[in-house]
Amino acid sequence: MSDNFTISSCILDDVWHPKKKREAYEWWNFDALSDDGREAVTITFLDNFIFSPQYNSEIRNLKNEIHSTNGHSATFRFPAVVFVYYRDGKAIYRAISEYGAEDFRPSSDNPECHIGKSSFRFESAAYGDGYVITVDTTLGKHKRVQANFEWLSIESNFLPNTPTEKVKGHSWNLVAPRSDVTGRIKIVDNAGISSDEINFRGTGYHDHDSDDRWLPETVKSWQRGRVHFPDATAVFFRYCETESESPITKLCLIRDGKIEVFDATSDAQQFSRNIFRVKYPSRFQIASGKNLRLKIKQNTISESSFFYIRFFSEMTLSLGDGKPRKGIGISEHLAPKALKYRWLDWLTALRLE
Helix, strand or coil: CECCEEEEECCCCCCCCCCCCCCCEEEEEEEEEECCCCEEEEEEEECECCCCHHHHHHHHHHHCCCCCCCCCCCCCCECEEEEEEEECCEEEEEEEEECCHHHEEECCCCCEEEECCEEEEEEEECCEEEEEEEEEEECCCCEEEEEEEEEEEEECCCECCCCHHHCCCEEEEEEEEEEEEEEEEEEEECCCCEEEEEEEEEEEEEEEEEECCCHHHHEEEEEEEEEEECCEEEEEEEEEECCCCCCEEEEEEEECCEEEEEECEEEEEEEEECCCCCEEEEEEEEEECCCEEEEEEEEEEEEECCCEEEEEEEEEEECCCCCCEEEEEEEEEECHHHHHCHHHHHHHHCCCC
16 A cells, blocks of 8 residues: 555444544544435544644644643643535535543544544444444534434445554545445524424445644645445545655445455546635546546535535446446545645634534
């Protein structure tokens, strides 16, 4: 793979890995598309919120050998929970909530984590294994989002993990590429009165990332995405570090109860910019060998910033069997360099609860 990027698919390693470096971060991502393709949910738990103005300010101080005296410095932990519900490509409910270090209660032994009143945990039952997720956090000044989900693993646990002490750089645990997702979302006011209730059913995905380096110093650009078809799941990434001359591109194909990870190339046919002038490939292709191709059209932006864009994308998978598979998937573009700059902090803070 790479000295700075390790891939696994391991439930046992879906635990928190305490690291000595202050700039280290770890996140658990869950996302799902509804059966009709109109709705989507993304849920992320982070031990250090990589987009947090407080976290990035502390890292800058650390880099400049300036010792901050704010209340968080002693433990240096900036956890967060991010919840977004989309309908027809637009974010309808978005909660981005930071918490104090005392609100972060992870496990280094079991796949579970509690942040404030929100949590996830891995459970086994007679009908299968998967994750139980609870979200209970603020949604603006006068409302809360309360959601409960079951993320039943359909495809998971394919590749053994590399022992944590041997991982250098970025670790990407493709825990469960496909899950059956059911849940309910409630929007309530401060008195607990519900203003909206949503039942959700769809197909989901779960991965887990960690690194002991500061993101904007490490990553130049990063495109990644996933799409589900009736007989296969495709997951791709194109990852380029700041000191690298060329990106790492991989295409993961999951079918018939197995995962195959292919070295791939990326060919961008068209570029665009979001409203913040971040350049991204709007149409590109991930290919391996003569027959394996994944074409991506990132034509619906659902989240946008100076450093991050999320898309609902049209994806077409070709396996050389003359039967192209087409579907809607979630893809992301990350260009984190702007997080180095203090002027961005106040803009980012506007989105936090």
